[in-house]
Amino acid sequence: MELKAIGVLMTYPMSSYLEQELDKRFNLFRLWNLPQKNDFFKENSGSIRAVVGNTKVGADRELIDSLPALEIVSSFSVGLDKVDLGHCKEKGIRVTNTPDVLTEDVADLAIGLMLATLRGICECDRYVRGGLWKKGDFKLTTKFSGKKVGIIGLGRIGTAIAKRAEAFNCPISYYSRSQKPESKYKYFPSVVELASDCDILVVACALTEETRHIINRQVIDALGPKGFLINIGRGPHIDEPELVSALIERRIAAAGLDVFENEPHVPEELFGLDNVVLVPHIGSDTVETVKAMADLVVGNLEAHFSKKPLLTPVFID
Template sequence: QQAESIRAVVGNATAGADAALIDALPKLEIVSSFSVGLDKVDLTKCKEKGVRVTNTPDVLTDDVADLAIGLILAVLRRICECDKYVRRGAWKLGDFKLTTKFSGKRIGIIGLGRIGLAVAQRAEAFDCPISYHSRSKKANTNYTYYNSVVELASNSDILVIACALTPETTHIVNREVLDALGPKGVLINIGRGPHVDEAELVSALVEGRLGGAGLDVFEKEPEVPEQLFGL
């Protein structure tokens, strides 16, 4: 009933403005998202209608990069498993299995934007060599560039997803990429859930074709594959 009077839409990482909503608001002037990604906004329709689009591109850069490092450490050192081990008193029966260090691991980053670069800078403090894949090779960086995600995964111990979600990056991590990362490799997703073919990820983890995964997001939130809880 108020469609004729609405001039602005405010969204976030989970709600934005699709083509139907934009068409339904004839006086819409601006769509503002208080998140980094714009995957919930139909940018093509906004351009067609002359609707301005804004976001908050640097508001969570440090927070997300910090989380990426936290997830890497949690997976490699099995911190969550160790916590459960201690809480149930299993340490009285024997030592926890050996884990692996983060220092020196080869880090591959999909998307060397603000967040990807912040992850790289933090990983360098652990003496990790950095490589990346993006739409084009970045100037002013000495990091190794790979033209394909498969090639990047083949040369990484840890693969971090830090790119924007677009039709081109949906399922950018598929079975081929996971197999290239291998049984000792670790996948970290701090981007968007649909970046990963979740069914293939579950299969790779269950079958032991992938060493581990640290996930901040899931493909069909709030749904999470039941198999992941048993790993």
């Protein structure tokens, strides 16, 4: 069959390598480049059979409904909070994501953020670049090895974080909807209990209705002034204004954040604080992983259109 005739709509400029690979095989449309979206949909919606989305622009109900020939949504992400899964199921649209390939990167970044936050590495770098070393300051930071790490969500990423933290002699505990019988880590049935028992709280769960603002005032207070918060999940996991005031008032020690509620906007009150590390949603942004993710997106589309089993299908409950 002629793949070149198949219209694929990419929602966002997520990877130039992916664009190039899709261009080679399909009739690729770039949603962010369209001057007249209405005209475009009128003209092309019948030929578009696949959407490639990501965590910034996925496939919401409106987009799905405007593409009557849509058969598959292949997401360049592991998280699917920007894809209307219920609606896809209803309409028989298949969904794929890119699990596993980014697990290591996100877990690496979580450990990197813990080290950067506890040991003040970014602050050190600012200090040297600011020419302050010559004035000779003497400030201690916090040791990482041996600290109690509490993980919210013991899925693939949470487990990979746990495995890494164990090599630093960190006792591991976790919270998830239900206890994992196969896990050797200590289980807490509530986030508040987990937060009061650990030194470093890491958010590594999926974003759902139940986990929105899973880090609220109560959890922040339970973590306390010696506690550290790391978020490599999604921005809306944290009640951001609550966190901002806790950081300003030093009601928690520090935070390392890869994600924010209103990306790419980060609360400006944080810019001048030394007890926070701010990185721009780079959890899986490595040359190696982006290539592996792009190959999976393309591979899923090729499998679908040549009627072979999908590589990484999402099963919608």
